[in-house]
Amino acid sequence: MALPGWKQLVRGGLVLEPGNSVENKTGTWRYQRPIIDWGICTHCMLCWIYCPDSCFMVENSKLTGIDYDHCKGCGICAHECPVKAITLIDELEARKEEEK
Amino acid sequence: MAEVMERKGEVKALEGDMAVAEAMRQINPDVVAAYPVTPQTEIVMTFSGFVADGLVDTEFIPVESEHAAMSSCIGACSAGARAMSATCGPGLELMWENFWIASGLHCPIVMAVVNRALAAPLNILTDQTDMMASRDTGWLQIFAENHQEVYDNFIQAVRIAEHPDVMLPIMSGHAGFVLGHTLGRLEVLPDEVVKEFVGEYRPAHSLLDVDHPKTFGCYDDHHYYFEHRYREHVSMKNALRVIPEIGQEFGKISGRYYGLVEPYRLDDAELAIVIIGSGAGACREAVDEMREKGMKAGMLKVRCFRPFPADEIVKALKDKKAMATMDRAEIFGAEEGAGPLYTETCSAFFNRGILANIIDYVYGLGGRDTVPSEFCDIFHELSKIARIDEIKPPRIRFLSLRE
Numbered sequence: 431m432a433l434p435g436w437k438q439l440v441r442g443g444l445v446l447e448p449g450n451s452v453e454n455k456t457g458t459w460r461y462q463r464p465i466i467d468w469g470i471c472t473h474c475m476l477c478w479i480y481c482p483d484s485c486f487m488v489e490n491s492k493l494t495g496i497d498y499d500h501c502k503g504c505g506i507c508a509h510e511c512p513v514k515a516i517t518l519i520d521e522l523e524a525r526k527e528e529e530k
Numbered sequence: 531m532a533e534v535m536e537r538k539g540e541v542k543a544l545e546g547d548m549a550v551a552e553a554m555r556q557i558n559p560d561v562v563a564a565y566p567v568t569p570q571t572e573i574v575m576t577f578s579g580f581v582a583d584g585l586v587d588t589e590f591i592p593v594e595s596e597h598a599a600m601s602s603c604i605g606a607c608s609a610g611a612r613a614m615s616a617t618c619g620p621g622l623e624l625m626w627e628n629f630w631i632a633s634g635l636h637c638p639i640v641m642a643v644v645n646r647a648l649a650a651p652l653n654i655l656t657d658q659t660d661m662m663a664s665r666d667t668g669w670l671q672i673f674a675e676n677h678q679e680v681y682d683n684f685i686q687a688v689r690i691a692e693h694p695d696v697m698l699p700i701m702s703g704h705a706g707f708v709l710g711h712t713l714g715r716l717e718v719l720p721d722e723v724v725k726e727f728v729g730e731y732r733p734a735h736s737l738l739d740v741d742h743p744k745t746f747g748c749y750d751d752h753h754y755y756f757e758h759r760y761r762e763h764v765s766m767k768n769a770l771r772v773i774p775e776i777g778q779e780f781g782k783i784s785g786r787y788y789g790l791v792e793p794y795r796l797d798d799a800e801l802a803i804v805i806i807g808s809g810a811g812a813c814r815e816a817v818d819e820m821r822e823k824g825m826k827a828g829m830l831k832v833r834c835f836r837p838f839p840a841d842e843i844v845k846a847l848k849d850k851k852a853m854a855t856m857d858r859a860e861i862f863g864a865e866e867g868a869g870p871l872y873t874e875t876c877s878a879f880f881n882r883g884i885l886a887n888i889i890d891y892v893y894g895l896g897g898r899d900t901v902p903s904e905f906c907d908i909f910h911e912l913s914k915i916a917r918i919d920e921i922k923p924p925r926i927r928f929l930s931l932r933e
Contacts, residue, residue, distance in 0.1 A: 436757035436764070441697065442636040443758045444735055445745035 452500070456483065460503030462518040464496060470515035477507035477516060538785050539717035546674075546709035547572035549681040549716060550616065550642045550702075555580045556724035557688055559640075560611035560731075563591040563602035567621035568654050569706035570644040574616060596621040600628035600639075607637035608746045610736025612688070615639065618706060619646030622660045626667075632699040633668025633762055635746060638691035638731075639699040642684060644706045645673075645807070645858075647896045655897020656706040658807060661835075662859035662870050668762045670700040670769055671836035673807040677714025679833075680704045682786055685719075688728045689776045695768040705808035707897065723783050766837040773834055790839035792831040793846055795821060799828025801912040802847055805856040806832045806871060809893070809900055813856070816905030827909050832871065840878035848879075851916035852887040854908050858894045866926035867892065887915050893929035904930060 440446055473493050478486040485501040487494045508516040544552060550573045554562065562581075566574045581590040589606075593599045599615050606613040617625065622643060632639050643661055647653040661671055670690060674680040683702045691700040704710060719727075735744060750758055770790065777788030794810075795817050796802060805813050810831040820827035830846050832839070847853055857869020864873060872890035879886045891908060894900045908929075915921055 433753055434757075436760045439754065439757050439761070440735075441758075441761050442634060442746070443748065443750045443754065444635075445748055446735065446742070448743040448745075 455499050456502050457497075457499045460498075460501060461521045462503045462505065463498070463521045463524050464501065464503065464505065464507050464516050464518055466493070466496065467515045467517070470513050472513055472515070474512065476510050476512060480506050480510045482506065537717065538723075538783065539719040541715060542718050543713045543715055544677065544681075544718075545572060545711055545713055546677050546680045546704050547644060547711065548576050549677055549714075549718075550684050550704075551576035551580065552718060553681050553684040553724070554614060554642075555586055556719070556721050557612075557614075557685065557728050558586045558725070559588055559614045561589045561591065561603070561606035561613040562615065563593050563599045563606065563613065564615045564617065565593050565596050565599050565621060567596070567618055567646075569646060569656075569710045570616050570618040570621070570642070572710065573642055573644070577616075596624040597628065600625040600632065603639045603641075604628060604632050604635065604637055607632070607639055607733075608635065608736070609738045610731075610733050612692075612731040613637070613639050614641065616642040616644070618644040619648055619654070619660045622664065623648065626664065629664055629667035629669055629699075631747065634759065636697040636762075636765070637699055638688075638697050640684070640687045640691055641699065641701050643701045643703040644710045645703050646706045653896040654706070656708055656710075656808075657858045657895045657897065658703070659859040659895070661701055661703050662857075662861075664701075665836055665870060668698060668766075669836060670696070670698050670766070670773075670834075672700070672702055672773070672834050673832075674702070674704040674709065675808055675810045675831060676716075677709060678716040678786070680709055681716050681718065682780065682784065682788065683833075685724055685728065686773075686776050686780050686788065689779075690769065690773055692731055693768075693772045693776070694734075696765050696772050698762065698765050698769065703807065708808045717784070719784060727780070727783055770837050770839060770841075788833065789842070790832075790834045791842045791846060792833055794829040794831065796828035796830055796846060798826060800826040800851045800916060801909055802828045802830055802850045802853040803856060803905060803908060803912075804830045804832060804843070804847070804853060804871065804875060806835060807858065809856060809858065812900055812902045813905045815902040816909060819902060819906055820909045825909060825913060835871070838874050838878070840874070840881070843875060844878050844882050844884065847886070848882075848884055850886070851919070852889075852912040852921075854912055855888060855890050857890055857892050860892050860895070866924055867928075868926045872926070887919065887921055888925075889915070889921055890926045891929045892926065898930070900929065 781787030
């Protein structure tokens with residue numbers, strides 16, 4: 431994708447559209463991926479509270495998954511999970527598996 | 531000859547610092563954040579008196595340091611306010627990191643700088659090291675020769691900085707003590723004329739525009755930072771056009787017209803001195819004295835250093851046989867200790883393919899007076915160079931320095 435030139439950019443780097451950080455796919459920074467073992471998870475929501483990037487998706491008071499577009503793989507969720515339902519796996523290995 | 535031109539202002543005797551405070555009162559900015567530092571204190575002192583007396587609507591922020599003063603101005607400016615400050619010497623250096631933020635965010639902050647030497651050794655007197663050391667920070671820089679210009683420059687600075695094609699902060703410099711603390715004659719325009727000239731500040735984007743929330747100063751990575759900083763260069767280039775335009779417009783209300791540079795008896799001159807700021811007064815006398823003796827001497831006063839008016843300087847000087855740039859600041863470690871006016875003037879000539887006889891004088895550091903006879907000596911030196919069309923080293927000289 432071609433990035434905009436200086437003529438197209440807002441002077442001073444101001445951000446004029448509020449809430450646009452969702453467009454910044456910080457998930458590309460990740461080198462380890464958290465995965466949830468649904469057989470163990472109790473839906474206590476501690477991961478949802480601790481996640482610094484609000485990546486835990488919830489529906490009807492139940493955890494439904496992780497937003498990998500924005501998860502940076504910091505591992506706080508795995509560290510905090512009281513029942514050890516979250517493990518971190520190697521991101522590159524995981525991608526290779528997906529491509530198979 | 532009797533004055534034929536109608537006087538447009540009231541003649542007053544004011545100290546240079548008070549002339550800034552008076553201009554500030556007439557402009558009536560939204561926010562002034564400043565910290566007192568010799569020899570700028572009089573500006574803060576006088577203006578805070580205006581605030582206490584209810585003569586202005588300004589929110590005056592008595593900050594705990596110059597760093598906080600500049601931070602406050604950036605915040606106020608981002609909120610949509612017309613923000614101003616004043617400082618000098620070490621106070622200016624304490625603002626340093628915020629200079630880059632002010633220019634990077636395109637905050638048109640107007641700041642008076644009462645030029646002061648930097649310690650150590652401790653010195654509170656005037657030279658231009660403070661402003662010259664910050665010449666690369668993205669701020670516009672103009673300098674005054676006398677009390678009238680101190681007042682006139684400060685008013686024009688508002689319009690220059692806030693021009694939509696520029697939108698950059700500006701330093702309006704004048705010499706500490708020599709102009710700042712001495713009484714001078716100047717014409718002060720009527721309040722309503724100044725008010726109309728500066729108009730209202732209407733920023734395109736402001737944080738207080740709550741219907742359109744936005745972010746100022748967020749992280750800018752390698753994909754965008756370069757393009758955003760380049761925009762400052764474009765604004766600087768635009769300022770080369772805008773500064774004389776505002777100078778002409780100011781002429782219409784005051785009778786005093788301003789450009790980027792100001793020649794004095796330069797047209798038919800063969801020898802020229804190039805100088806910035808208050809030293810031009812003594813240099814002017816020397817030009818007159820040498821002219822009386824039959825020497826074709828002239829002067830080019832550089833009013834605006836940022837952006838550097840390379841075209842105007844070369845155009846004014848290209849046919850001179852010998853010239854001297856006067857630097858009241860030093861770049862330590864530059865070739866032979868040359869000053870910034872010299873290096874940039876030489877580069878302007880070189881880039882236009884012109885070989886010229888240019889020497890540099892570093893002078894007047896730490897408030898040392900430079901008198902007309904010293905400028906006459908320089909003209910004699912230039913005359914020798916012109917005669918043989920060759921500069922015998924050194925090219926960089928230190929005026930009246932004791933061995």
